[in-house]
Amino acid sequence: MGVTPDYREFTLSLAQVVQTHIDCPLRYLEYREGSARLGLEPGPGHSEELPLDGPVGKPSDMPESPAPVTAPWCVTLLSPxxxxxxxxxxxxxxDEQQWQVRSAETLSRNRDCTVIRFQLDARLEFTxxxxxxxxxxxxxxADLVLQPGDTQRPPRLAGFxxxxxxxxxxVIDELAKITGIGEQVSAITEAAMRGELDFRQSFKRRMALLRGFSERRLAEIAPQLPIKEGAQRLLLALRALGCKSAILSGGFTYFAHYLQREKLAxxxxxxxxxxxxxxxxxxxVVEPIVDGQRKRELLGEMANEMELELGQVIAVGDGANDIPMLNLGALGIAIHPKPKVRLEAPQAITHFGLDAALYLFGFNDRQLAALLGE
Structure with a gap:
């Protein structure tokens, strides 16, 4: 059963958009060849007619697929x-950066997650x-993600x-809480994730403190691990796309295999x-320890084994020990990252779950719904 949209479509130039002085919720933007179509809601204090110069029409449906990416750069706005x-x-x-907008497409029109991809003509230094x-x-x-235009495509290998x-x-912090040394171990973990401590040394120190922890208790903890928002949806979508996914973790195989077996694709x-x-x-500890450099090496080795170019590989992480692999392939997406990682990772998502990464592969919500049978 359809629902009548509570917004209308306005046709303006980008210059007219810049010259407006009102604010109201934006549902979508579709821009190409000098003309922008905007889905706007009347804001508080406005009359039924929004005071904008330009043709007014009924809201248009989301296209079945976005326009092809032809520009050298894309910036994606992900706004709550x-x-x-x-x-x-x-x-x-x-305009300040001297980046010219070639086109813009809305990939998601959800009220709590509007995603608009801007294709840009620009000469820029990435960092x-x-x-x-x-x-x-x-x-x-909001989140604002810069990436080369040719990376707006599904990966073939994803390291997490x-x-x-x-x-x-x-996990290591959760084990420590049970043994009564939670604050001591979590302080070491946080310092390592911020890049203030060498991961290998911090890992050995934390493991030594967990001596005597019962294997039976590990089996009780595994089912209680909370899955990150959007993780299941992202991994299912990657599998449907034929992309291989790998856990590359400084944590433990005991829990990673449980997640693989019971929870995640x-x-x-x-x-x-x-x-x-x-x-x-x-x-x-059992060598070799999977630290930041080891993660990068493993991801590169898997790409070689699969005969993939690095432009077909992405990585996703949050901590300082993820930075090496985040800088290896086409995209390195930091999810809810520590401050140091946010500055050093090529891409970052802070306001949304893991499945928001799907928009960086060039999909809109109609395509994702068809892919996942939603």
């Missing part, structure tokens, strides 16, 4: 509360341009961190082995 004022500020930002986007994103209260990426927990697992004696942890 998109508005005309936010769009106006973003267009002014592009300073990315930092400028991060600063603008903070001002907008596990703790605080696929699950909303640091993961194809490959590389993580740290736990050593037991008499049904309890020995507190020793």
């Amino acid at each position: 509360a998109a508005g005309l004022g936010q769009l106006r500020a973003l267009l002014a930002f592009f 300073p341009a990315r930092h400028a986007c991060l600063q603008q994103a903070e001002r907008l209260g 961190d596990m703790d605080s990426t696929l699950i909303d927990a640091e 993961v194809d490959i697992v590389h993580a740290n082995e736990l050593e037991f004696a008499d049904g309890a942890l020995t507190g020793e």
